[in-house]
Amino acid sequence: MTTKTLFRSLFALLVTISFVLTAAPASAHGRSWSATWARAMQEPSGEPWQDPNWSLAGFDGQSLRQELRVSRGGDSLRITVSNLYGTGPLRLSGATVGKPAAPGEVRPGSLRPLTFGHRLSTTVPAGAEHTSDAAFLRVGALERLSVTLYFSGPTGPATYHEFSGDTSYLAGGDRRFDPRATAFTATNHASYFLTRVDVSGRSSASVVTLGDSITDGYGSTVGADRRYPDRLAERLVDAGLPYGVLNTGIGGNELLNDNLTGGESALHRFQRDVLDLPGVRTVVICEGVNDIGLAGMFDLPLEPETVIAGHRALIAAAHAAGVRVVGATITPIAGSFYYTEKGEETRDAVNDWIRHSGEYDAVVDFDAVLAEPDKDHMREEYATNDGLHPNDAGLAAMADAIDLASL
Incomplete structure (x- = not known):
């Protein structure tokens, strides 16, 4: 491991710990949640009618970065990950959310770790979905978000949506806290696992x-x-x-x-x-x-x-x-x-x-x-x-x- 890689890993760990210690569970403080973005999930398919995709192969030791635009804003947010069509448990090793800069890039100051029940990772049973804790990132109406999911081991076939209307980016290794797009060398127009984003604040x-x-x-x-x-x-x-x-x-x-x-x-x-x-x-x-x-x-x-x-x-x-x-x-x-x-x-x-x-x-x-x-x-x-x-x-x-x- 190079000095630069070690420094980046330590920095990511410190940032994660600081947010985990202060984060509240999704249901804490009587938060009122409203969905601001959603995507219907599909069964993995090797016969797409639009573009080739990664759904059948799934992911292994990779980071998947996906961008989207919310409809209404809020003072914090949470995401929902779906394993609706999974053939076995889905282990999500970690995730972050931030605001895009250039395509595939994230503004460094906006990066937040996502936790599930105060844990950095979660395992989603086949046929189920898990919703993250609140991430304290204020988002405005019609603002874009970038979500990075890291899978340290094989996911199996991926629950997905064939045409996202956006670009998904794939990199080897754990790139949750890497704001650059350099490592994300593969792209696709399908989206994977991410089925909903909710925001909290004024009920809507x-x-x-x-x-x-x-x-x-x-x-x-x-x-x-x-x-x-x-x-x-x-x-x-x-x-x-x-x-x-x-x-x-x-x-x-x-x-x-x-x-x-x-x-x-x-x-x-x-x-x-x-x-x-x-x-x-x-x-x-x-x-x-x-x-x-x-x-x-x-x-x-x-x-x-x-x-x-x-x-x-x-x-x-x-x-x-x-x-x-x-x-x-x-x-x-x-x-x-x-x-x-x-x-x-x-x-x-x-x-x-x-x-x-x-x-x-x-x-x-x-x-x-x-x-x-x-x-x-x-x-x-x-x-x-x-x-x-x-x-x-x-x-x-x-x-x-x-x-x-x-x-």
């Missing part, structure tokens, strides 16, 4: 956006926070409304059916990815395009009534939990690989029900916002090359169409 409600790749932000500029929920969070901040906005979209997700690349169906994950989140008041549901598109591609029977029944089940579950529900119409598919005449008929019928049935508490008409006037195609200025996913401008138009009073 949260809006959850549930959906598929369109909610997840596929087609948006990576690292620029231009998904439609990001823009919605910006609008709420501009309006002085202190609500968190939580994005639980998954690329390829279906309303009715589980699939490996698209995760558990909205019906199966609704409790975990919406109702169980701290402070949730309202959910915006944008689901059904993959059910309709895949049924058309593979000539499978799918009637509008079946899709509507799925929406009704989500509405009933939300109302039973006292959560307001905003229904979003299904976005255009004409001109994309999903288009069939039967699928378009089904989409039109479901959208007509969403608009006019009165069963949702409120409606946002994403279809009308994105489609060419009197046509079924997405407007050219709003569409990516596949004709299915909105670009940055289209996603902004979706967010701007949401009546903030409906939330």
Whole structure:
């Protein structure tokens, strides 16, 4: 071990000890916690439909640095680590949180160790999640965070999220307290284990956006926070409304059916990815395009009534939990690989029900916002090359169409 490495290790140890001695448990002092960021978890997959990822291999003797943007601020924060799809216990050897400088870098003065029950490490059983103690790092609305997780031994396959919309950085060894990006030589656009960030302070409600790749932000500029929920969070901040906005979209997700690349169906994950989140008041549901598109591609029977029944089940579950529900119409598919005449008929019928049935508490008409006037195609200025996913401008138009009073 070189003198420089020894000094860095001793410095990190002293910093950690000082924070551990003064840190309070997550539940101490009557803290009121609200979720400010969330990400839905997926089963490790070797068949990604977007980019290659590290989920099947997992991590061993490595540090994983991930960046994200919160929606609302607070005077302290905590993170939640998920081992939902793990094949065995997940040992997290240590973690830190800070504020990014350049990509992959952390401002040294912002680095804080994260503890779990006053311990530097934690072991998360398969199928479970662990939430850290409070870290005393004040964070502002729409501010970015950097979380570094260190795994001294093998994790096994990693519970993950395929498209993070941000960059994850990987380095060998323990780099929790290394503010530089130099050692983080591998990058990826998936995220791993990190499923939620909460902030404490003035109690606040949260809006959850549930959906598929369109909610997840596929087609948006990576690292620029231009998904439609990001823009919605910006609008709420501009309006002085202190609500968190939580994005639980998954690329390829279906309303009715589980699939490996698209995760558990909205019906199966609704409790975990919406109702169980701290402070949730309202959910915006944008689901059904993959059910309709895949049924058309593979000539499978799918009637509008079946899709509507799925929406009704989500509405009933939300109302039973006292959560307001905003229904979003299904976005255009004409001109994309999903288009069939039967699928378009089904989409039109479901959208007509969403608009006019009165069963949702409120409606946002994403279809009308994105489609060419009197046509079924997405407007050219709003569409990516596949004709299915909105670009940055289209996603902004979706967010701007949401009546903030409906939330």
